[in-house]
Amino acid sequence: MANDSMRRTKIIATLGPATDKAGVVEQLIRAGADVFRLNFSHGDADEQRRRVKMVREASRLVGRHIGILGDLQGPKIRIRRFKEDRVQLTEGQLFILDSSLDGNSGDETTVGVAYEHLADDVKPGNMLLLDDGHVSMLVEKIEKPCIFCRVQVGGELSNQKGINLHGGGLSAPALTEKDRVDILLAAELEIDWMAVSFVRSAADVNEARDLLREAGCGAHLVAKIERSEAVDNLESIIDASDAVMVARGDLGVEVGYASLTSLQKRIIKTTRTRHKVVITATQMMESMIHSQIPTRAEVSDVANAVMDGTDAVMLSAESAVGDFPVKAVAAMAEICLGAEAHDLVSGRRKGRDQHFQNVDEAVAMAVMYTTAHMDVAAIVALTESGSTARWMSRIRSDIPIFAFTRHKDTRRRVTLYRGVYPVYFDITDTNTERLHQDMFNKLIDLHKVDPGDLLVFTQGDLTGISGGTNSMKILRVTSGDQPVNSHNGRIND
Numbered sequence: 502m503a504n505d506s507m508r509r510t511k512i513i514a515t516l517g518p519a520t521d522k523a524g525v526v527e528q529l530i531r532a533g534a535d536v537f538r539l540n541f542s543h544g545d546a547d548e549q550r551r552r553v554k555m556v557r558e559a560s561r562l563v564g565r566h567i568g569i570l571g572d573l574q575g576p577k578i579r580i581r582r583f584k585e586d587r588v589q590l591t592e593g594q595l596f597i598l599d600s601s602l603d604g605n606s607g608d609e610t611t612v613g614v615a616y617e618h619l620a621d622d623v624k625p626g627n628m629l630l631l632d633d634g635h636v637s638m639l640v641e642k643i644e645k646p647c648i649f650c651r652v653q654v655g656g657e658l659s660n661q662k663g664i665n666l667h668g669g670g671l672s673a674p675a676l677t678e679k680d681r682v683d684i685l686l687a688a689e690l691e692i693d694w695m696a697v698s699f700v701r702s703a704a705d706v707n708e709a710r711d712l713l714r715e716a717g718c719g720a721h722l723v724a725k726i727e728r729s730e731a732v733d734n735l736e737s738i739i740d741a742s743d744a745v746m747v748a749r750g751d752l753g754v755e756v757g758y759a760s761l762t763s764l765q766k767r768i769i770k771t772t773r774t775r776h777k778v779v780i781t782a783t784q785m786m787e788s789m790i791h792s793q794i795p796t797r798a799e800v801s802d803v804a805n806a807v808m809d810g811t812d813a814v815m816l817s818a819e820s821a822v823g824d825f826p827v828k829a830v831a832a833m834a835e836i837c838l839g840a841e842a843h844d845l846v847s848g849r850r851k852g853r854d855q856h857f858q859n860v861d862e863a864v865a866m867a868v869m870y871t872t873a874h875m876d877v878a879a880i881v882a883l884t885e886s887g888s889t890a891r892w893m894s895r896i897r898s899d900i901p902i903f904a905f906t907r908h909k910d911t912r913r914r915v916t917l918y919r920g921v922y923p924v925y926f927d928i929t930d931t932n933t934e935r936l937h938q939d940m941f942n943k944l945i946d947l948h949k950v951d952p953g954d955l956l957v958f959t960q961g962d963l964t965g966i967s968g969g970t971n972s973m974k975i976l977r978v979t980s981g982d983q984p985v986n987s988h989n990g991r992i993n994d
Contacts, residue, residue: 507901508837512830516552517544526555534567537570538817573696575725577663589609591655596652599611616664620648623640637653688713695722700724719910726768769781778891779813789825878951881959883960893921904921906924911923
């Protein structure tokens with residue numbers, strides 16, 4: 502079998518100044534990056550255009566299909582700036598948040614706030630967490646536009662740090678005017694996935710999808726779970742989305758870090774159960790911003806997410822601004838492979854009593870049941886949209902699933918599906934009688950299977966129709982022009 506060492510968990514690397522250097526994106530792909538993230542919180546439109554061009558060119562040079570994920574900034578609520586760029590706050594001191602204060606006038610007693618409705622959203626007794634919880638303060642009284650607070654946990658506070666309300670409840674809408682402009686840019690750049698920040702409900706996802714489609718963008722939607730309200734509405738948000746991201750930074754601040762690990766596991770499990778894609782993100786290998794190796798705690802963090810069944814793990818500052826972006830990706834790839842050797846995710850006993858909603862799902866379950874009881878080397882899904890490959894990746898993850906498709910957007914999109922690998926294959930250029938042999942030759946040339954291997958093949962009667970998969974065949978791989986052995990019954994070795 503030619504594919505024993507194939508990594509199933511996908512790696513998302515964030516683009517930034519560290520990746521703008523010549524040749525770095527190509528190195529990141531060779532190290533294991535499957536998808537690149539554009540962080541719309543940083544960089545102007547021309548920077549994003551240059552980065553997309555770099556990814557597409559590097560993808561061509563390396564010969565791998567690579568996806569691009571755009572991440573909208575959303576309504577990140579921040580303080581404004583200090584006269585001296587930063588202040589030191591001490592426990593017990595009074596500190597004022599003032600939405601009317603000039604943007605650069607902050608000092609040791611007060612600072613401006615970029616969100617004018619903050620005083621409407623909080624009340625005395627609320628806890629405000631600044632800079633991801635490094636500084637916390639208790640609201641004592643409100644005299645609009647001022648919020649008078651008592652510092653509970655002091656420390657250094659610098660310009661434009663974020664503000665969270667412990668327990669959630671801030672009313673800022675998920676999509677800002679900047680996000681609407683960035684959606685138009687995403688359509689121009691033909692990105693594959695779009696992440697919506699600070700989602701509160703399914704309505705936020707639906708609004709983003711409508712705006713994307715109006716802009717002519719076919720990107721699939723990622724709902725970032727980073728608000729307490731999103732946790733309360735988790736199932737409906739998952740159903741409205743194509744994927745979710747466990748955005749652990751703001752989420753951990755809002756729900757409390759003691760609850761974060763169990764919540765992460767719940768989100769991963771619920772998302773997979775509902776047959777959607779899940780990404781685990783934020784500070785996964787934070788030490789590698791400046792270190793060449795991860796900490797033991799970071800290794801365990803990544804490995805546990807993998808063993809819980811996450812489709813992808815994401816690097817943020819580690820690759821965007823870190824000193825060792827390529828080493829960070831390589832280390833994450835190694836950890837994923839190590840964790841997959843002891844993977845706890847299996848579909849061998851899942852879904853037996855499940856009622857199927859569509860034919861694709863039923864075929865996927867039949868394939869997975871078959872692979873659980875036969876020595877199968879690979880699964881091939883001849884697909885238009887990639888949906889059947891996605892269904893199969895939800896059920897079982899230890900046999901590689903090759904999504905054969907002529908559509909470039911499908912090939913790039915499935916790069917985020919756990920255990921799914923895109924392959925260019927144009928059915929319209931293939932003689933029907935030679936379909937299986939052409940497929941074998943393609944996989945042999947890619948060193949993914951060997952002659953004599955057993956594989957499972959799925960396709961639809963109506964090629965070109967999305968969601969049309971309705972058949973499964975068990976095939977023995979042959980080479981060259983040998984006759985193809987299609988098995989509908991007992992396998993004769």
